[in-house]
Amino acid sequence: MQTDSFKSERLHGIDVLRVILSFCVIALHILYYGGFWEHADPSDPTFYFLWFVGIAIDGTVNCFAIITGFVLYNKPTKYSGVLYRFLTVLYHGLLITALFWIFYPEIVHKVNWIQALFPIAYEEFWYFTAYFGAFFFVPLVSRGMQALSRRQANVLVLALILVFSIIPTVTGKDPFHLKYGYSAFWLLILFTIGAYLRKYHMEFRFRPRFFACLFAGCILVTCLGVVLSMVYPSFNGMRLIEYTSPTVLLAAIAVVLLLASAHVSPGIQKICAFCTSFTFSIYLLHEHPLVRQSLINDRFVPVLSLPGVLQLAVVLASTIIIWIVCFCLDLIRQLVFRVLKIDSLLHKVDKRLQP
Numbered sequence: 001m002q003t004d005s006f007k008s009e010r011l012h013g014i015d016v017l018r019v020i021l022s023f024c025v026i027a028l029h030i031l032y033y034g035g036f037w038e039h040a041d042p043s044d045p046t047f048y049f050l051w052f053v054g055i056a057i058d059g060t061v062n063c064f065a066i067i068t069g070f071v072l073y074n075k076p077t078k079y080s081g082v083l084y085r086f087l088t089v090l091y092h093g094l095l096i097t098a099l100f101w102i103f104y105p106e107i108v109h110k111v112n113w114i115q116a117l118f119p120i121a122y123e124e125f126w127y128f129t130a131y132f133g134a135f136f137f138v139p140l141v142s143r144g145m146q147a148l149s150r151r152q153a154n155v156l157v158l159a160l161i162l163v164f165s166i167i168p169t170v171t172g173k174d175p176f177h178l179k180y181g182y183s184a185f186w187l188l189i190l191f192t193i194g195a196y197l198r199k200y201h202m203e204f205r206f207r208p209r210f211f212a213c214l215f216a217g218c219i220l221v222t223c224l225g226v227v228l229s230m231v232y233p234s235f236n237g238m239r240l241i242e243y244t245s246p247t248v249l250l251a252a253i254a255v256v257l258l259l260a261s262a263h264v265s266p267g268i269q270k271i272c273a274f275c276t277s278f279t280f281s282i283y284l285l286h287e288h289p290l291v292r293q294s295l296i297n298d299r300f301v302p303v304l305s306l307p308g309v310l311q312l313a314v315v316l317a318s319t320i321i322i323w324i325v326c327f328c329l330d331l332i333r334q335l336v337f338r339v340l341k342i343d344s345l346l347h348k349v350d351k352r353l354q355p
Helices: 012-033 045-056 060-072 079-103 110-117 126-135 138-147 150-171 184-203 208-231 237-241 246-260 266-287 289-296 301-305 308-339 342-353
Strands: none
Touching: 012 045, 012 060, 012 246, 012 266, 012 289, 012 308, 045 208, 045 308, 060 126, 060 138, 060 184, 060 246, 079 110, 079 126, 079 266, 079 289, 079 308, 079 342, 110 289, 126 184, 138 184, 150 184, 150 246, 184 246, 208 237, 208 246, 237 246, 266 289, 266 308, 301 308, 308 342
16 A cells, blocks of 8 residues: 555654654764773673664664655755755854864864865765765655655665665675765665655554564674674674664664654653754764864773763763753854844745745
Protein backbone atom coordinates (compact mmCIF):
# COMPACT_ATOMS: atom_id res chain seq x y z
CA MET A 1 0.00 0.00 0.00
CA GLN A 2 1.35 3.41 -0.97
CA THR A 3 1.05 6.01 1.75
CA ASP A 4 2.35 9.28 0.34
CA SER A 5 -0.95 10.97 1.21
CA PHE A 6 0.19 11.40 4.81
CA LYS A 7 -1.15 14.01 7.15
CA SER A 8 0.52 17.38 6.99
CA GLU A 9 0.55 18.12 10.70
CA ARG A 10 3.82 18.54 12.55
CA LEU A 11 5.51 15.32 13.59
CA HIS A 12 6.28 16.02 17.23
CA GLY A 13 8.30 12.85 17.61
CA ILE A 14 10.78 14.24 15.07
CA ASP A 15 11.02 17.46 17.09
CA VAL A 16 11.84 15.41 20.18
CA LEU A 17 14.45 13.46 18.23
CA ARG A 18 16.11 16.65 16.98
CA VAL A 19 16.48 17.97 20.51
CA ILE A 20 17.87 14.63 21.75
CA LEU A 21 20.32 14.57 18.84
CA SER A 22 21.55 18.07 19.67
CA PHE A 23 22.67 16.71 23.06
CA CYS A 24 24.10 13.55 21.51
CA VAL A 25 26.31 15.38 19.04
CA ILE A 26 27.89 17.40 21.87
CA ALA A 27 28.49 14.27 23.96
CA LEU A 28 29.98 12.49 20.95
CA HIS A 29 32.42 15.34 20.31
CA ILE A 30 33.41 15.45 23.99
CA LEU A 31 34.18 11.73 23.92
CA TYR A 32 36.00 11.90 20.58
CA TYR A 33 37.90 15.18 20.81
CA GLY A 34 38.04 15.52 24.59
CA GLY A 35 40.51 12.67 25.02
CA PHE A 36 38.29 9.93 26.45
CA TRP A 37 38.97 7.51 23.59
CA GLU A 38 42.48 8.46 22.62
CA HIS A 39 44.06 8.69 26.08
CA ALA A 40 41.99 6.25 28.12
CA ASP A 41 43.49 3.03 29.46
CA PRO A 42 42.12 -0.02 27.56
CA SER A 43 42.63 -2.13 30.67
CA ASP A 44 40.05 -0.02 32.51
CA PRO A 45 36.45 -1.29 32.06
CA THR A 46 35.34 2.35 31.89
CA PHE A 47 37.17 2.62 28.58
CA TYR A 48 34.83 0.07 27.00
CA PHE A 49 31.77 1.56 28.66
CA LEU A 50 32.52 5.00 27.20
CA TRP A 51 33.11 3.38 23.82
CA PHE A 52 29.69 1.79 24.13
CA VAL A 53 28.11 5.16 24.92
CA GLY A 54 29.86 6.72 21.94
CA ILE A 55 28.77 3.94 19.59
CA ALA A 56 25.18 4.23 20.81
CA ILE A 57 25.09 7.88 19.68
CA ASP A 58 27.38 7.46 16.67
CA GLY A 59 24.48 7.67 14.21
CA THR A 60 23.58 11.23 15.21
CA VAL A 61 24.74 12.76 11.92
CA ASN A 62 22.94 10.11 9.88
CA CYS A 63 19.76 10.80 11.84
CA PHE A 64 19.93 14.52 11.13
CA ALA A 65 20.36 13.93 7.39
CA ILE A 66 17.58 11.31 7.24
CA ILE A 67 15.29 13.74 9.06
CA THR A 68 16.02 16.36 6.39
CA GLY A 69 14.80 14.05 3.64
CA PHE A 70 11.94 12.94 5.87
CA VAL A 71 10.50 16.41 6.57
CA LEU A 72 11.16 17.92 3.12
CA TYR A 73 9.50 15.12 1.19
CA ASN A 74 6.50 16.26 -0.86
CA LYS A 75 6.97 19.89 0.18
CA PRO A 76 7.91 22.96 -1.89
CA THR A 77 11.64 23.64 -1.74
CA LYS A 78 12.22 26.88 0.13
CA TYR A 79 15.65 28.27 -0.61
CA SER A 80 15.18 30.69 2.26
CA GLY A 81 15.92 27.76 4.60
CA VAL A 82 19.41 27.08 3.29
CA LEU A 83 20.11 30.83 2.96
CA TYR A 84 19.03 31.36 6.56
CA ARG A 85 21.41 28.63 7.67
CA PHE A 86 24.20 30.18 5.60
CA LEU A 87 23.68 33.56 7.27
CA THR A 88 23.65 31.80 10.65
CA VAL A 89 26.98 30.14 9.84
CA LEU A 90 28.39 33.49 8.74
CA TYR A 91 27.15 35.24 11.89
CA HIS A 92 28.46 32.67 14.37
CA GLY A 93 31.72 32.13 12.50
CA LEU A 94 32.61 35.82 12.35
CA LEU A 95 31.43 36.51 15.91
CA ILE A 96 33.39 33.66 17.48
CA THR A 97 36.51 34.50 15.48
CA ALA A 98 36.22 38.14 16.56
CA LEU A 99 35.79 37.20 20.22
CA PHE A 100 38.83 34.93 20.16
CA TRP A 101 40.79 37.63 18.33
CA ILE A 102 39.94 40.07 21.14
CA PHE A 103 40.60 37.78 24.10
CA TYR A 104 43.05 35.20 22.70
CA PRO A 105 44.72 36.92 19.72
CA GLU A 106 47.67 34.53 19.78
CA ILE A 107 45.55 31.61 18.51
CA VAL A 108 43.68 33.51 15.77
CA HIS A 109 45.39 33.43 12.40
CA LYS A 110 44.62 34.62 8.91
CA VAL A 111 43.14 31.24 7.97
CA ASN A 112 40.53 31.58 10.74
CA TRP A 113 39.22 34.82 9.22
CA ILE A 114 39.19 33.31 5.75
CA GLN A 115 37.22 30.32 7.02
CA ALA A 116 34.75 32.61 8.75
CA LEU A 117 34.23 34.74 5.63
CA PHE A 118 34.03 31.80 3.22
CA PRO A 119 32.67 28.96 5.39
CA ILE A 120 31.61 26.72 2.51
CA ALA A 121 34.64 27.14 0.26
CA TYR A 122 37.01 26.47 3.16
CA GLU A 123 34.80 23.86 4.87
CA GLU A 124 34.67 25.60 8.25
CA PHE A 125 31.90 23.18 9.24
CA TRP A 126 32.03 19.97 7.25
CA TYR A 127 28.39 19.05 7.83
CA PHE A 128 27.04 22.37 6.63
CA THR A 129 29.30 22.30 3.59
CA ALA A 130 28.01 18.83 2.68
CA TYR A 131 24.43 19.85 3.50
CA PHE A 132 24.67 22.97 1.34
CA GLY A 133 25.89 20.93 -1.63
CA ALA A 134 23.24 18.23 -1.23
CA PHE A 135 20.33 20.57 -0.51
CA PHE A 136 19.87 21.66 -4.12
CA PHE A 137 19.07 18.10 -5.12
CA VAL A 138 16.20 17.84 -2.63
CA PRO A 139 13.52 18.73 -5.24
CA LEU A 140 14.79 15.91 -7.47
CA VAL A 141 14.81 13.47 -4.55
CA SER A 142 11.30 14.44 -3.48
CA ARG A 143 9.74 14.39 -6.95
CA GLY A 144 11.61 11.22 -7.87
CA MET A 145 10.39 9.40 -4.77
CA GLN A 146 6.83 10.50 -5.48
CA ALA A 147 7.05 9.08 -9.00
CA LEU A 148 8.39 5.67 -7.97
CA SER A 149 6.16 2.70 -7.27
CA ARG A 150 6.54 0.89 -3.98
CA ARG A 151 8.55 -1.87 -5.65
CA GLN A 152 10.84 0.61 -7.40
CA ALA A 153 11.35 2.57 -4.18
CA ASN A 154 12.19 -0.62 -2.28
CA VAL A 155 14.75 -1.65 -4.90
CA LEU A 156 16.30 1.82 -4.92
CA VAL A 157 16.76 2.03 -1.15
CA LEU A 158 18.07 -1.52 -0.85
CA ALA A 159 20.50 -0.84 -3.69
CA LEU A 160 21.72 2.35 -2.02
CA ILE A 161 22.37 0.51 1.23
CA LEU A 162 24.11 -2.40 -0.51
CA VAL A 163 26.29 -0.39 -2.90
CA PHE A 164 27.19 2.60 -0.76
CA SER A 165 27.15 1.10 2.74
CA ILE A 166 27.57 -2.67 2.89
CA ILE A 167 30.11 -3.16 0.09
CA PRO A 168 32.50 -0.32 1.17
CA THR A 169 32.34 -1.53 4.78
CA VAL A 170 33.06 -5.16 3.88
CA THR A 171 35.89 -4.29 1.48
CA GLY A 172 37.32 -1.47 3.58
CA LYS A 173 37.54 0.67 0.45
CA ASP A 174 35.94 3.97 -0.53
CA PRO A 175 35.32 3.48 -4.27
CA PHE A 176 32.67 6.20 -4.51
CA HIS A 177 34.64 8.80 -2.54
CA LEU A 178 32.04 9.13 0.20
CA LYS A 179 34.83 10.01 2.64
CA TYR A 180 33.19 7.54 5.06
CA GLY A 181 30.15 9.80 5.36
CA TYR A 182 31.81 13.21 5.40
CA SER A 183 30.50 14.19 1.97
CA ALA A 184 27.55 15.78 0.19
CA PHE A 185 26.99 12.57 -1.76
CA TRP A 186 26.44 10.55 1.42
CA LEU A 187 24.00 13.15 2.75
CA LEU A 188 22.14 12.98 -0.56
CA ILE A 189 21.82 9.21 -0.11
CA LEU A 190 20.45 9.79 3.39
CA PHE A 191 18.03 12.42 2.07
CA THR A 192 16.73 9.80 -0.35
CA ILE A 193 16.30 7.23 2.41
CA GLY A 194 14.55 9.85 4.53
CA ALA A 195 12.11 10.65 1.71
CA TYR A 196 11.38 6.94 1.34
CA LEU A 197 10.73 6.57 5.06
CA ARG A 198 8.36 9.56 5.04
CA LYS A 199 6.43 8.20 2.07
CA TYR A 200 5.82 4.84 3.73
CA HIS A 201 6.38 5.53 7.42
CA MET A 202 2.71 5.09 8.36
CA GLU A 203 3.08 1.42 7.48
CA PHE A 204 5.81 1.08 10.12
CA ARG A 205 4.13 2.94 12.96
CA PHE A 206 2.83 -0.20 14.66
CA ARG A 207 6.28 -1.78 15.02
CA PRO A 208 8.07 0.22 17.76
CA ARG A 209 9.37 -2.91 19.48
CA PHE A 210 10.92 -4.14 16.23
CA PHE A 211 12.76 -0.85 15.65
CA ALA A 212 13.91 -0.70 19.25
CA CYS A 213 15.35 -4.21 18.88
CA LEU A 214 16.91 -3.31 15.51
CA PHE A 215 18.65 -0.30 17.07
CA ALA A 216 19.92 -2.36 20.02
CA GLY A 217 21.10 -5.16 17.73
CA CYS A 218 23.02 -2.76 15.47
CA ILE A 219 24.73 -1.14 18.45
CA LEU A 220 25.71 -4.52 19.91
CA VAL A 221 27.12 -5.73 16.58
CA THR A 222 29.12 -2.52 16.23
CA CYS A 223 30.45 -2.83 19.78
CA LEU A 224 31.43 -6.44 19.13
CA GLY A 225 33.30 -5.40 15.99
CA VAL A 226 35.21 -2.71 17.89
CA VAL A 227 36.13 -5.06 20.74
CA LEU A 228 37.30 -7.74 18.31
CA SER A 229 39.47 -5.23 16.49
CA MET A 230 41.10 -4.31 19.83
CA VAL A 231 41.74 -7.95 20.70
CA TYR A 232 42.67 -8.99 17.15
CA PRO A 233 44.26 -6.02 15.35
CA SER A 234 44.07 -7.85 12.02
CA PHE A 235 40.26 -7.66 12.23
CA ASN A 236 39.30 -4.15 11.21
CA GLY A 237 36.06 -3.80 13.16
CA MET A 238 36.57 -0.04 13.33
CA ARG A 239 34.91 0.13 9.91
CA LEU A 240 31.63 -0.41 11.71
CA ILE A 241 31.78 2.97 13.47
CA GLU A 242 31.99 4.99 10.24
CA TYR A 243 28.89 6.91 9.20
CA THR A 244 28.65 4.73 6.08
CA SER A 245 28.63 1.53 8.15
CA PRO A 246 25.43 -0.52 7.64
CA THR A 247 25.03 -0.97 11.41
CA VAL A 248 25.29 2.77 12.05
CA LEU A 249 22.96 3.48 9.13
CA LEU A 250 20.33 0.93 10.16
CA ALA A 251 20.47 2.14 13.77
CA ALA A 252 19.75 5.68 12.55
CA ILE A 253 16.85 4.49 10.40
CA ALA A 254 15.43 2.57 13.37
CA VAL A 255 15.62 5.63 15.63
CA VAL A 256 13.89 7.89 13.09
CA LEU A 257 11.05 5.42 12.56
CA LEU A 258 10.79 4.77 16.29
CA LEU A 259 10.30 8.46 17.08
CA ALA A 260 8.41 9.53 13.95
CA SER A 261 5.09 8.17 15.17
CA ALA A 262 5.74 8.39 18.91
CA HIS A 263 3.07 9.90 21.12
CA VAL A 264 4.29 13.13 22.71
CA SER A 265 2.51 14.98 25.48
CA PRO A 266 1.36 18.56 24.71
CA GLY A 267 3.86 20.09 27.14
CA ILE A 268 6.82 18.28 25.58
CA GLN A 269 5.50 19.18 22.13
CA LYS A 270 5.68 22.90 22.91
CA ILE A 271 9.13 22.71 24.49
CA CYS A 272 10.66 20.67 21.66
CA ALA A 273 8.98 22.69 18.91
CA PHE A 274 10.59 25.80 20.43
CA CYS A 275 14.01 24.19 20.91
CA THR A 276 14.32 22.73 17.41
CA SER A 277 15.12 26.15 15.95
CA PHE A 278 18.28 26.20 18.09
CA THR A 279 19.67 22.76 17.25
CA PHE A 280 21.60 23.85 14.14
CA SER A 281 23.36 26.69 15.96
CA ILE A 282 24.13 24.45 18.94
CA TYR A 283 26.11 22.28 16.51
CA LEU A 284 27.83 25.30 14.94
CA LEU A 285 28.84 27.01 18.16
CA HIS A 286 30.49 24.09 19.92
CA GLU A 287 32.01 22.69 16.70
CA HIS A 288 33.65 25.95 15.63
CA PRO A 289 37.36 25.20 14.99
CA LEU A 290 38.56 27.74 17.57
CA VAL A 291 36.10 26.56 20.21
CA ARG A 292 36.99 22.91 19.65
CA GLN A 293 40.73 23.65 19.64
CA SER A 294 40.68 25.77 22.79
CA LEU A 295 37.86 24.35 24.92
CA ILE A 296 37.35 20.70 23.94
CA ASN A 297 40.46 19.11 22.43
CA ASP A 298 42.06 16.93 25.16
CA ARG A 299 40.54 19.14 27.87
CA PHE A 300 38.96 16.12 29.56
CA VAL A 301 42.11 14.00 29.89
CA PRO A 302 42.43 14.78 33.66
CA VAL A 303 38.93 13.33 34.12
CA LEU A 304 40.26 9.88 33.16
CA SER A 305 41.72 9.52 36.66
CA LEU A 306 38.21 9.58 38.15
CA PRO A 307 36.00 6.52 38.71
CA GLY A 308 33.91 5.46 35.73
CA VAL A 309 30.62 6.78 37.11
CA LEU A 310 32.14 10.21 37.66
CA GLN A 311 33.63 10.23 34.17
CA LEU A 312 30.18 9.65 32.73
CA ALA A 313 28.77 12.32 35.03
CA VAL A 314 31.35 14.82 33.76
CA VAL A 315 30.43 14.02 30.14
CA LEU A 316 26.73 14.48 30.87
CA ALA A 317 27.20 17.67 32.89
CA SER A 318 29.54 19.16 30.29
CA THR A 319 27.07 18.29 27.53
CA ILE A 320 24.24 20.07 29.34
CA ILE A 321 26.35 23.14 30.13
CA ILE A 322 27.59 23.46 26.54
CA TRP A 323 24.03 23.02 25.25
CA ILE A 324 22.67 25.76 27.52
CA VAL A 325 25.48 28.19 26.66
CA CYS A 326 25.00 27.60 22.93
CA PHE A 327 21.24 27.95 23.34
CA CYS A 328 21.63 31.36 25.01
CA LEU A 329 24.11 32.58 22.40
CA ASP A 330 21.78 31.59 19.58
CA LEU A 331 18.87 33.26 21.33
CA ILE A 332 20.82 36.51 20.96
CA ARG A 333 21.46 35.72 17.30
CA GLN A 334 17.76 35.17 16.68
CA LEU A 335 16.96 38.53 18.26
CA VAL A 336 19.56 40.21 16.03
CA PHE A 337 18.08 38.54 12.94
CA ARG A 338 14.62 39.65 14.03
CA VAL A 339 15.76 43.27 14.35
CA LEU A 340 17.40 43.07 10.90
CA LYS A 341 14.21 41.48 9.50
CA ILE A 342 16.15 38.63 7.95
CA ASP A 343 13.05 36.42 7.79
CA SER A 344 11.14 39.03 5.77
CA LEU A 345 14.01 39.46 3.34
CA LEU A 346 14.34 35.72 2.78
CA HIS A 347 10.59 35.39 2.36
CA LYS A 348 10.87 37.78 -0.58
CA VAL A 349 13.55 35.52 -2.04
CA ASP A 350 11.16 32.55 -1.88
CA LYS A 351 8.43 34.55 -3.60
CA ARG A 352 10.84 35.41 -6.39
CA LEU A 353 12.08 31.86 -6.89
CA GLN A 354 8.78 30.01 -6.54
CA PRO A 355 5.69 30.38 -8.70
